[in-house]
Each structure stands twice: as structure tokens, then as C-alpha cells.
Amino acid sequence: MARVVIMGGGVSGHTAATFSKKWLGDEHEVVVVTPNSQWNWIPSNIWVGVGQMQKKDVVFPLAPVYEKAGIVYKQALAKAIHPNGKESSDKPFIVIESTKKDSLGQTEELEYDYLINATGPKLNFDATPGLGNGKGQMGTNTVSVCTAEHAIHANLELKQVFEKAKKAKENGTGEKQKILVGTGHGMCTCQGAAFEYIFNIEHEAKKAGVRDMLDIKWISNEAFLGDFGMGGLHMKVGGYAVSSKLFAESLYAERNVEWIIGAHTSKVEDGKIEYELLDGTKHEETFDFAMLIPPFSGVGFKAYDKDGSDITDVLFAPNGFMKVDAKYDAGAYENWKASDWPSTYQNPSFSNIFACGIAFAPPHLISKPMTSPNGTAINPTPPRTGMPAGIIGKAVAHSVCDMIKKGKDAHLHEASMAEMGAACVASAGKGILDGSAAAMTVYPVVPDFEKYPGTGRDTDYTFGEIGLAGHWIKHILHHMFIWKAKLKPGWTFIPE
Amino acid sequence: MKKKEEENFALNEQFNLTMIPGSFARKMRTCKIWQFFRFIVINIKMLIVVSKSH
């Protein structure tokens, strides 16, 4: 009997775990180590953050789902990997620390035959002074929608700002509330989430009758609006192939949202941020309410050899993400190729270790690297959204299952982001009859300028459109993915 | 003739240099019949990309 251990039960890890169990059956053991007792459909946190959904709508308890599936569930944080075992045993293992109330902090050694790292990102608030609390958590100056709890808090703060705006309108003082949404550092990813949040706020403000009392501003590390960490995309519209820049700018102008781009948020204080622009100039911006996405890093694993020596740098890149079969020495932007991107997600040093979703170390950025004259890097890091995270999780599970069933030399399944598309629906306001969302597809996610000279992508399969239909799709996807994650009948037919 | 949907062009330089949808384009975005048709089209397009990616 082989044991597959999956660290992280988010989008990618949950997909890997559930498919591993389905394909391996009861002959082998599948174990998930993840710290939260509840699974969260993260994209819908946006709607929790504007009070249009409650926490219970976006989470469900994991234990009954894993029990039904026959997956062993450890509510714990994985802390360290010992890929060569220890002096008394060759068996590889990880060290986990319980996050369950009744056994909080207790550690355990968990042996594995195959290890899948799907731990997603660490929300690195402390990378920007004042964004974090200095202890690894979000600070008190801004809000976040990255977790369901954060989103509940964001909504409470937002409602207070709406209340003040309403009072100012009633009193006729004309004092506007300033809302700032975007990225909290020059090396952030996940601009899409901030994009959704700012337009959902704008939509809710209109519904609440306070839109005219709000100044809503976007701040981001993108060199141009619509970059989204993917170097932007080109879509065919009205016979033209058009940059996403034009469409993004159009939406911001239509909804009266000003933008600051090419910005590294360097410091956050109560009601004020400092930022540096790509031209090296430094500025300040004040706010009454700010939601700034933190930069991401790996979750901070340690790895040890048999003799206890630290081999973290063998398994992990300096940013804490796990090394896989990517070309990490591609060098300057001019040398970057689509083939630099990993396809099997196997660790180059240990063939029984894989990483999927946000946990793998990308070879380099997708967007063009940019630095200010002061040497500050200001560019989005590569996004790994839900669809790629799910597809990669499934491909990795397939490889591991084949290695168990057919032998260690089994052919590995491939899922390169340079050969994979992504469908993404970005909400711009919730409402069955008055909502809207930007429905987008890109193919491939990582542009391939050798295959598609000019735009790097196949414009027959790269498109974007905003409207009510997009909102309907987003709403249906919410229910579909929660249905799938709960392993309800037909779950395997719902694509990642 | 006053066109409300064009007013934002004048708000600042950023807005002035981009495109802003007119009233017809805006109406179509929430027109139920048109959006139902777009719903089908977008779903088909997405399914094609999804099937090319698995």
C-alpha cells in the first residue's frame, strides 16, 4: 500500500486529493494535511466583502467530505520536509503541527511515498511596512478579501464608509469618502481580485445611493491597466485585435474610477500610503477605506537531510515556492520562452515530490520586468488562477497514481501553462438583473511568441466581454465549483 | 444634444484618452434577450478553451 500525502486542501490540493482517491481506490492511502476545517471558494469572497454573500455561502466543512471519500484528513500545518528520512529510517516524512482545538500545536511525523505540495501562497502582508501587523498577519490600516474572515471584516468597514457618505449627503457637507483598492506592493499578483472588488464596491455604492459621495481610486503595480500579471492580452473586437489595456481603461473611465499604475506601495499608515512610481518619483495618497492585496510568497517550509542538515534551498526557490521542472536560468527577458514553464511539476531532486497551484516556483515573470531608476522592481508576478491550479492539481494526481500503479518510470502527465488556456470571469457587480462581469478566455496563459508571433496568443481563443451574461456565468460557477468540491453526484464531469 | 454617457470624458485626461461605451452598447449589456444569447455564446467559447486545456 502506498501513501500519497497532499499538503494544502485549497483549489489545487483538493482537486489532487479527490482525484487521487478516485483513481487509487482503497488499495492505497490518500492523506490531506491542511490547517482549516472549512473549504473556501475564494473567488466568492469578493461578494462577502461587499455584503452580498455571507461566510456560510462560501465555505463548507471538509471533514465529512473527506470521510465520505475515504481520504485521511489531518487538520494541521505542514512545517518541514525530510525527503531522505532520518538517521534511523530511510522513509521520507513531513512534520506537521495540529491546528485542531483539542490538539493545538502538537507535532507529528507523517511518512509518505509521494508528496504533493499544494500549499498556495503565504499572504506576505509584512513585506510592506504598515500593511502587516509585524507578526505575519494583516495590519489594521487596510482590509483584505483574501480569506472569508478578511472579507467579513472588509464589508463591515465598507458599510461604515457608506454610512459616513450617506450622512455627508444628508447634511449637505459634500465631504467625499476616499476609497483606494489595488496592490500593496510592487511585486504583487492577483490584480484580478482587486479589480473585482473595486467594481463591486462601485456597484454597491450606486445601489446604496452614495456613489456621488465617493472618490474611488485604483492603485496597482501593473505597467498598464489590463496587464493582470499576464503581460495583458489581445482580443478580437469589431475586426481589430485590441489590447486589454484599451478595454480596462474604458471600464475604469465609464465607471469613474481613476487609476495610478506602475506603483510600488512602500508604506501604509492610518489613512495614508506612500508609493513609488516607475519613473522613480515618490508620492502619497490618502484614503478612508483601502483594500490592498498583499504580495505572495511560499509558505516558508524547511527541508532537512537525513543528518538534519538544512536542504531547503534544494527543494525551494528563494521566494519559498517549490522548484519543479521549470527552466530557472532563462536569464534576461529577451531569452524567455514558453518552454521555460514547467509541464510535469516534478521536483528535479526528488522524483516522488510534486508541487501544484500557486505552490510551484514559476521560472520568471510573464509581464515585462520593470524597475524604477531607484532600483525598485515594480511588476506583477505571474498569476496562477483557479483553472490552471485545478488542471495542474489533476495532472499531478494522474502522474502520481500512474507511478504507483505502473511503476516509478510511468509517463508523467503534462499541464504546461504555456499550452493551457484559462477561462476567467471577473465580477463587476452582483445582481441577477443588473449585475455584470467581464468574461475572458486566454489561450495560452503564458504567451508563446514563437507559435503566435505578435500577440503571443491565439486570438481565435482569446476574448473578453462584459455584461450580465458574465455575471450569470460567475454565479453558476460559484454553485458548480462548490458542488464539485463537495463531491456531489457528477462532480467528475465538472471541469476544473 | 446632451449625451450623459459621454460626460466622463471630460473628468480627467486619463478618461479623455480612452473609449467609453455609448448608450446602445450599455443597454445591450443588461438587455436580457441579448445577454441570454451571449450567455450561450460565451459558454461555448469557454468550453472550447476548457477542452483545449485538459
Ligand SMILES: Cc1cc2nc3c(=O)[nH]c(=O)nc-3n(C[C@H](O)[C@H](O)[C@H](O)COP(=O)(O)OP(=O)(O)OC[C@H]3O[C@@H](n4cnc5c(N)ncnc54)[C@H](O)[C@@H]3O)c2cc1C
Ligand atoms: C479574493 C480572491 C478572488 C479570486 N478570484 C478568482 C477568480 O475569480 N477566478 C480564478 O480563477 N481565480 C481567482 N482567485 C485565485 C484563486 O483563488 C487561486 O488561483 C487558487 O485558490 C489557487 O489554488 P491553490 O490550491 O494553489 O491555493 P489555495 O486555494 O490558496 O490553497 C492553499 C491551501 O493550502 C493551505 N496551507 C497553507 N499553508 C499550509 C501548510 N503549511 N500546510 C498545509 N496546508 C497549508 C491553505 O490553508 C489552503 O487551504 C482569487 C483569489 C483571491 C484571493
